Amino acid sequence: DTEVTQTPKHLVMGMTNKKSLKCEQHMGHRAMYWYKQKAKKPPELMFVYSYEKLSINESVPSRFSPECPNSSLLNLHLHALQPEDSALYLCASSHDQQSSYNEQFFGPGTRLTVL
Amino acid sequence: GENVEQHPSTLSVQEGDSAVIKCTYSDSASNYFPWYKQELGKRPQLIIDIRSNVGEKKDQRIAVTLNKTAKHFSLHITETQPEDSAVYFCAAFDFNFGNEKLTFGTGTRLTIIP
Numbered sequence: 001d002t003e004v005t006q007t008p009k010h011l012v013m014g015m016t017n018k019k020s021l022k023c024e025q026h027m028g029h030r031a032m033y034w035y036k037q038k039a040k041k042p043p044e045l046m047f048v049y050s051y052e053k054l055s056i057n058e059s060v061p062s063r064f065s066p067e068c069p070n071s072s073l074l075n076l077h078l079h080a081l082q083p084e085d086s087a088l089y090l091c092a093s094s095h096d097q098q099s100s101y102n103e104q105f106f107g108p109g110t111r112l113t114v115l
Numbered sequence: 116g117e118n119v120e121q122h123p124s125t126l127s128v129q130e131g132d133s134a135v136i137k138c139t140y141s142d143s144a145s146n147y148f149p150w151y152k153q154e155l156g157k158r159p160q161l162i163i164d165i166r167s168n169v170g171e172k173k174d175q176r177i178a179v180t181l182n183k184t185a186k187h188f189s190l191h192i193t194e195t196q197p198e199d200s201a202v203y204f205c206a207a208f209d210f211n212f213g214n215e216k217l218t219f220g221t222g223t224r225l226t227i228i229p
Binding site for chain 2 (some may be wrong): 040041042043045048055056090097098102103104105106107108109
């Protein structure tokens with residue numbers, strides 16, 4: 001399996017809802033990433049997990065809470081989001097964070113709309 | 116931290132002609148430079164990459180060149196086809212210890228005119 005998968009594909013939520021985005025890979029990668037992408041903009045790094053530990057938090061608001069239950073799974077828990085958080089949320093993985101084998105493979109993304 | 120600039124922001128090319136997209140980076144510690152293609156509504160896909168110990172790399176119609184001294188790298192697409200129409204992002208991998216991550220350029224919207 002050489003793909004990163006994400007669920008759901010689309011999500012509409014109110015500002016008081018709690019929801020979770022899920023990401024999975026079975027390539028044996030030990031680094032996993034969450035990106036946020038607004039229309040016509042590049043992906044913006046949010047979090048990096050390396051060997052299941054949070055390695056980088058790009059000063060993301062606490063209403064976004066990442067979790068890495070095991071080496072294949074990455075979750076992003078959402079709570080009390082704002083309309084400006086509406087975006088495409090991309091998950092990616094790579095062999096590991098530091099080595100030269102660091103090609104990142106992206107999932108298809110979750111299109112999030114906050115009402 | 117790393118800063119990546121990308122030009123042009125939009126590019127229209129007649130089918131069959133060549134397209135060139137240029138990027139500059141700021142951090143001399145960066146040593147891995149991937150290019151991603153993103154079609155509308157789809158995920159970014161790696162199309163070619165280059166590491167700092169190489170000056171040029173080619174894969175069929177796509178080539179990337181790297182000038183470490185000047186800190187710039189370029190994507191070259193020859194014999195362009197309609198399916199090359201997409202947004203292209205360059206990126207630089209920042210190897211600063213404890214902060215290893217990709218920094219993306221702002222993107223180039225390439226349109227191939229049939």
